[in-house]
Structure formats: C-alpha cells, structure tokens
Amino acid sequence: MMPVLLLVVTGLVWFSLRYAWWRPPVSYRYPRILMYHMVTAPRSGARFNGLRVAPRVFEKQLQWLAQHGWHSFTVSELVAQAGRLPEKSCAITFDDGYADNLLQALPLLKKYRCKATLYLVVERSGRDWSTQRKAHHNEGELKQEDKLSDAQVEEMLASGCIELGSHSMTHANFSRLEATAAGRELVDSRKALEDRFGVSVRSFAYPFGLYRPEQLALVEEAGYTSAVTTREGIENPGSWNPLELQRIKISGKDNWLAFLLRMRGGRRGLRQAGLW
C-alpha cells in the first residue's frame, strides 16, 4: 500500500511543479502574443521540433481561440490600440519566414478569421541561422527548411490578414553587434521589405530574442513602433514597453494542457519562471 501512495504523491508533486496549475490566470485584459515558427509535422530525431507545430495542432489552437471569444489583432494593432483593447485580445506571430506559413498556416488563419504578424528575414534562403548563436551546433537543420519566396510572401500579404514585420537582414545576433551594424540591420531590412512588398513595416522581432538595452533607441530611430522578444510572459498594455514585448512560446513539444496553461499564465510552469 505504502509504495503505491508514495508513487501517487510523487506523481502529483511532479505534475504540479511541471504545470503550476494552481496559479490564477493573468488578467484577460492583458493581451496574449503567441510566438510560432513552423506549422509542419515534427521530424523524427530532429533537434528543433519545438519550432514545429503540427498543422492539426495549430488548427485545434485556432479553433479554441475562436470558440472562447478571443479577438485577433496584428502586433501593430495591439500596440496602437493598447488603451482600448477588448478582453481576450491576442496576436499570432511567425518568426523567420518558413514556406509552411503560407502552405499550412494561412488557409487555417483564413478559416478561423485570424490575423498574424510575419517577421521575415530579408536574406533568409541559404543561411543556417541556428548556428549563429552556438557555433558548435552546425547541423544545418533550419537551413534545409523551405523558406518563403518573395512571391509566396506577396501571396500571404494579398490575403489581407497578414502584417509584415522585420526580423533583420541576416538573422544577426544583436548582442554581438556594434551600434552601426545594428542600425544598418534595422534600417536596411525595413527599407528592403517596404520597397519589395509595398507595405509599411513598423514591427521588429529580435533574432534569437537577443539585444542590448542601449539598442532600443536604435530600433525606435529606425522607424519601428513595436518589437517582440522571446521572453515569455503576458504584460499589462498600460505599462509595457512596446519595444520589448514578451510573448507566449507555442512549442511543438507541448501537449494540450501546457498550451491552455500558457494561455492562462504566459509560462508553462515553475521551471520557465526560473523558480525551478
């Protein structure tokens, strides 16, 4: 009897620490900004499966948002309307510019009438940006993934539900860039995207979520009114810094409960909160 009880108690403690289910939801007046990369089936043995959300899972998430009364905005709309957002506002974001964003995600976004902000790397083909952070992980896995061609980006923009944002020229690691180089990445990518696609680009996503505090001024000078990080969380739009927005990481490795808890609390559990 005792071993069984011990097992049950251990299981409950593990479950609680993993999911932190007892935490109350963060106010639904605070918008949720969801971070996605690829919408595609995970590949067996691949290192970056966290970045791959299966299309059927993505659809289930959009269906849940629609059924539970969430209002969809682009990131620029969220920031512009910060003081008068309805309860349950959300923004879907895609980083990098994978071809599946058009082939898999766009039809579902249309089906559920959702908007999204696409953070595009200008020089996105033939680059292995997974290696820029840790040089020893030279596997080329993300390099082999199909990226959106310019024509495919146009197709996405023509849908009317996509905002185009910049994710820099080269997916550079900003924590290692001098002011001049950082400024160039910011200004050149905005201009290149605006010239190529004929839309206004006002939102930026820091590659790898990395930047230095003094670079915020450069982001603003370059003409951006918002910028998203990879820090996990849900913020009060009355006091957030629009140039350092936190997001909810939607991972292909998460189960359904983890998704629901992230939508409630921004992070999955104590581990993500740095307490464990």
Ligand SMILES: [Zn+2]
């Ligand atoms: Zn990226």
